[in-house]
Amino acid sequence: MEINKELVAASATPIVLAILAEGDSYGYAILKRVRELSNGRLEWTDGMLYPVLHRLERLGWIESRWEVAENGRRRKYYRVTRRGLEELMEERRQWQTVEETLHHLWTLLNQPVQTSKRYGPGLSPGEA
Numbered sequence: 376m377e378i379n380k381e382l383v384a385a386s387a388t389p390i391v392l393a394i395l396a397e398g399d400s401y402g403y404a405i406l407k408r409v410r411e412l413s414n415g416r417l418e419w420t421d422g423m424l425y426p427v428l429h430r431l432e433r434l435g436w437i438e439s440r441w442e443v444a445e446n447g448r449r450r451k452y453y454r455v456t457r458r459g460l461e462e463l464m465e466e467r468r469q470w471q472t473v474e475e476t477l478h479h480l481w482t483l484l485n486q487p488v489q490t491s492k493r494y495g496p497g498l499s500p501g502e503a
Contacts, residue, residue, distance in 0.1 A: 376416060383417065387427045389466035395437060395455040396463055402428070402451070428453060436462050 394400060394408050402424060409419050431437045436459030439451050455463070 378417060383419075383423070386470075387419075387423070388431065389463060389470060391424075391427055391431060392436065392455055392459055392463040392466065395453055396460060399452045399454040401453065405453075431459065434462075435459075 390409060390412075391405065394405055394412075397408075400408070402421065405428075406419050406421070406424055409417050428437065428439075432439060432453075435456060437453050437455055439453050441449050442452055444450050
């Protein structure tokens with residue numbers, strides 16, 4: 376299943392902030408965590424992740440630092456700031472509202488379709 380690009384873009388901020396709320400991390404590890412959390416259904420790329428990280432850093436929601444890994448390679452680690460945690464809580468409230476709304480709609484869609492006097496039996500507004 377391919378996830379719509381707009382949905383991936385809209386969810387990137389809360390996903391990255393939530394992953395960093397678990398602890399400091401670096402680019403490849405964030406990509407791996409997204410894949411793990413989505414059971415492989417979200418396959419982010421470097422080209423998608425790094426612009427998000429740079430934007431969040433400009434906003435002051437995350438900070439970065441360079442460290443040398445055990446293998447001698449330099450890695451840029453990111454951590455969420457207090458402002459970032461506050462934003463994560465706001466994002467969570469907004470996404471919960473969207474999730475609840477969609478859940479109600481999906482539940483309604485599982486109900487038998489009612490006929491409308493306005494549109495006639497079995498017709499919806501798009502079919503009239």
